[in-house]
Amino acid sequence: MIQKYKNEEKVLVAVDCIIFGFDQQDEELKILLIKRNFAPEKGKWSLMGGFLHADETLKDAATRILHSLTGLHNVYLEQLKAYSEIDRDPVERTISVTYYALINIEAHDVELIKKNSARWFKMSNCPKLIFDHNEMVNDAIERLRYRASTQPIGFELLPVKFTMRQLQKLYEEIMDEKLDKRNFTKKINSFNILEKLKEKNKKSSKKGSFLYKFNQQKYQQKIKNGFGFKI
Amino acid sequence: MIQKYKNEEKVLVAVDCIIFGFDQQDEELKILLIKRNFAPEKGKWSLMGGFLHADETLKDAATRILHSLTGLHNVYLEQLKAYSEIDRDPVERTISVTYYALINIEAHDVELIKKNSARWFKMSNCPKLIFDHNEMVNDAIERLRYRASTQPIGFELLPVKFTMRQLQKLYEEIMDEKLDKRNFTKKINSFNILEKLKEKNKKSSKKGSFLYKFNQQKYQQKIKNGFGFKI
DNA sequence: AAATTAAATGTACTTAATACATTTATTAAA
DNA sequence: TTTAATAAATGTATTAAGTACATTTAATTT
Numbered sequence A, B: 001m002i003q004k005y006k007n008e009e010k011v012l013v014a015v016d017c018i019i020f021g022f023d024q025q026d027e028e029l030k031i032l033l034i035k036r037n038f039a040p041e042k043g044k045w046s047l048m049g050g051f052l053h054a055d056e057t058l059k060d061a062a063t064r065i066l067h068s069l070t071g072l073h074n075v076y077l078e079q080l081k082a083y084s085e086i087d088r089d090p091v092e093r094t095i096s097v098t099y100y101a102l103i104n105i106e107a108h109d110v111e112l113i114k115k116n117s118a119r120w121f122k123m124s125n126c127p128k129l130i131f132d133h134n135e136m137v138n139d140a141i142e143r144l145r146y147r148a149s150t151q152p153i154g155f156e157l158l159p160v161k162f163t164m165r166q167l168q169k170l171y172e173e174i175m176d177e178k179l180d181k182r183n184f185t186k187k188i189n190s191f192n193i194l195e196k197l198k199e200k201n202k203k204s205s206k207k208g209s210f211l212y213k214f215n216q217q218k219y220q221q222k223i224k225n226g227f228g229f230k231i
Numbered sequence C: 001a002a003a004t005t006a007a008a009t010g011t012a013c014t015t016a017a018t019a020c021a022t023t024t025a026t027t028a029a030a
Numbered sequence D: 001t002t003t004a005a006t007a008a009a010t011g012t013a014t015t016a017a018g019t020a021c022a023t024t025t026a027a028t029t030t
Helices: A058-070 A110-115 A133-150 A164-175 A181-191 A216-225 B058-070 B110-115 B133-150 B164-175 B181-191 B216-225
Strands: A010-023 A028-035 A048-051 A076-083 A094-103 A118-122 A194-201 A209-214 B010-023 B028-035 B048-051 B076-083 B094-103 B118-122 B194-201 B209-214
Touching (some): A010 A058, A028 A048, A028 A058, A094 A133, A133 A164, A181 A194, A209 A216, B058 B076, B058 B110, B076 B133, B164 B209, B181 B194
Parallel strands (some): B010 B094
Antiparallel strands (some): A010 B010, A028 A118, A076 A094, B010 B028, B010 B048, B028 B118
8 A cells, every 4th residue: 555645735726717708788708706705805706616625626626616606517618727826815725726618698597696696797897806816817818819819719608590790799809809890701711610591680780690600510620720810 | 813714625736847958969859857766656757746835836836846856046937737637646636736847958957867866858759657747748848839839939948149050940849840941030030039149159060150149128028929930 | 172061041922911891681760 | 662771791902921942152171
């Protein structure tokens, strides 16, 4: 039998989730925050988080935490970074590993969110958060931008059928810059990951705009092989 | 007084370092590995690592570990990722956070390395490592490639004065592809981060090749603002 | 004087990025 | 039924960046 490691100090490990959603009503990128209901910083806004259990990986923990807030399974999750400043949590020494999640904002469980006193906030209007959570959010949006410029983003954040305008607005929100419609369309089409449907969405204009959906296979291919998105 | 978190499980947190160096003799990218001198897996090759202490951040720990092996201070370090599979360390549940380091291979303390039974290995000839360390190395080289394509690399890995050939070989090693000499020179010059010196390095040819050094200020500027390196 | 070595150098071609304005389909109101 | 309103759909010319490619040059050694 191998001896255990001796005299080594164990620490608390937390997992915090930066949950992104794209609100199709007002075409804005949002994050889901909870109102902390215990001391310290009770009543302040915070990322959804929890402690790592002995029998789960970090991703397991992130999945569990996300499910407990949104009711969602099979969510896109990517590990971001470990935060370890000694006093980042004033209660006790805790390091935190962050994950960011991309979810379809229409699909989550509204009741659960209420129960957890959670709310969607515009990214551009993110409140002051507890501890180092604002830094986490900033790091997450930076990573999301990187991902959106190297792999397709959208399937996780949009409904199954969507318009070219919605996709463009999503990219504009992520990149935080206006894009040219014609160049955007040209670029997206060149990736050959969309299927144009015969249906139109008539909500936005008299003319209506055609709906698209992702070609799953080609989309997954692009995720694997990547692309250079620059416009 | 705020209560401590109760009933939460603490875990061991390790830090493992992927230490890159560029060997100017044989113009190869190498990593520094140690021969593990305790069970389990005694005698096997491993990344240099250690446990996180209560009074230090993860980066502090990485710095300490790196210093204990190389004698170097002020080394370039970047956090990579946390690894948390339950049985990744068979002794006891341990999560590990990796950092990669870029060092000038000529500058380290050779005695210390010997004492730690460490050795430089060609990246392309990395041996089988313990636990999930090979995965860590693969993730590290991927990140290094990303960094080399968005920010200048070189200052950390090359001597103060170097030839254009050395810089090109370094990039070729990192990217694992041959580059065209004229296009490489053109590109690097367009970044305007080098100063051409009057001196020549006569070792490599009869004609000799001019030495360059980085313009510190412009180099740091590029690190902040980034560039697109693609050849 | 000739041979050797790697360094230094430029151009034409192809591809990708950018800037930019008009017409069209449909519905609702006059 | 005509007109007004709305956002959608669409193409081209220009500029910038990436790629492919071969010869001459400086210095040293034989």
